[in-house]
Amino acid sequence: MGTPPTNAQPTNAALAGVLETIADYLSLEGASVYRIAAYQRAAESFREHPGSVAALATAGELQRLPGVGEAIETKVLEYLRTDSIELLTQMRARYPESVLELMHLPGVGPKTARRMFDTLGVVDIDDLRLAIDTGDLLKVPGFGAKSIERLAGIIVRQAARPDRSLLGTVDPQAEDLLARLRELPEVTAAESAGSLRRRRSTVRDIDLVAASIDAEALFDSFAAFGPVARVEQRGPTKLVARLQSDLMVDLRVVAPASFGDLLQHSTGSAAHNVALRALAQRRGFKVSEYQVEHSASGAIHTCTSEEEVYALLGLAWIPPELREDRGELQAADEGTLPNLLRLRDLRGDLHVHSDWSDGRATLEEMALAARERGLEYLCFSDHSQSLGVANGLTPDRVRAQTVAIRELDSRLDGITVLCGIEVDILADGSIDLPDDVLAELDVVTASIHSGFGQPQPQIQARLDAALENPNVHVIGHPSGRLLTRRPPYALDAEALIEGAVRTGTILEINAAFHRLDLSATHSRLARAAGALMAVSSDAHDPTGFDLLRYGVGEARRGWLEPCHVVNTRPLLGLRECLGRSSR
């Protein structure tokens, strides 16, 4: 339709989407699975890249990204120049793009979608519904009564269901199932696996693995668990169930001797396993979920632990959070894996709310809850005046709260309570409280809570204003993303990180599971640039400290060690960081 090229550079997500569409079309057309995988890998690479992929391409350096070669670089440049890609245009002419939706229905793949289109002209889900109702779908080869009934059920449920759930909502359900599994007499070991174990911020389902010599009895018991709504698949080693909560669970079972093999396999990621098995082949081994086989001699090793699997291949055990094929295999080979942050390394929490703003507990209740969890210090960071809906603090109330916090601190043993604020970075770039008020506080966190739609230069100007303000110590939830609900504002992560390093400003890793912001990708970049971070709960009630483990998970995914996180330091060391000697 001849849309003229615009000056605005496409986002990484947009470019990744284009490659994914190409990959989908290629699979519909029956192209080589390796060619399809290449486009998907490059798309993933674009999504992970913290800087602008378009800028990298324009600079002629796109092939520096993993999985990008000459062909994909050429196509990206073609897209940037003309706003279209000839290959994609041709494929769109052969199949309407809506056919790809069909392909994404669970249980429907490229072959089935293609057959439905070729035999019946089904182009979208409405057509499919009609073909089911009229019985026409039976004319499509490969369909029988059972598969049609199943598909009909999927279409009905599909509309309402989000494709990924928040880690923090899924984790407690998985823990409950695991506890029940471990109580069964026929189970000798059980663990969660998959993206849940890798601590991804969102997950599609729960993967569980168990060791047992009696899978049949185990499956019978599992099917009777209260949270299990119904069993959808059941074979000799694998069961798939839907929970009352609508989440899906995959449960796989092996003999205890192979538990390590299965756990390693099921934890993934797919990319990690592909790379691991390719490395294994080069070293003369074949790896599966049952065993490690020495190719030359045919000798079989079964592994009760994951450590054995990696050791057989000459590698150090790799923490699950790192298993994304982002350099962890090389680090495990060279013995340079990071000494990752652990929950117990955290000595304090720098971002906690109370009933002075939108928290649901008093200063004292929060302080006692923090002490109970073994924290040595916490800093109250209630909202500032502009956030009216959150009962934000005026300068007078900040001073009054400071008096209350100092009084509380003087009579509490075993924990130090600090005065802070989560001050708004307003839409015009000004800071919501005057400098003389901020200067009296121990820790000032500055956050964006408005003007999310502003263009990147304006967002960056606001962040710069906060970074350059000598009273600001921390940038709160730096991207503003709300997982599954709201994308980040137009953040230039590289500029933010450069500014944080230059000014000695700390970047928050907000542990609330709908934020997890900084993301792992950005944390890893910040680590490399020499920035410091803080893992903070953003707790609004005493249970909110439980969120810290999600922040730690995201930090571990970003390869962070205790030395990169300021609230692993004792109070004295923290105060040194806040002194900001670099100014």
Place this chain on the structure above:
DNA sequence: GCCGTTTTCGGCCCGACTGTTTTCAGTCG
């Protein structure tokens, strides 16, 4: 289409489950 501690060409992880198949294709992770 990408990539290299056997390779710039010939490989590319490996297996489970379902439904429709009569020995396997398709999908999924």
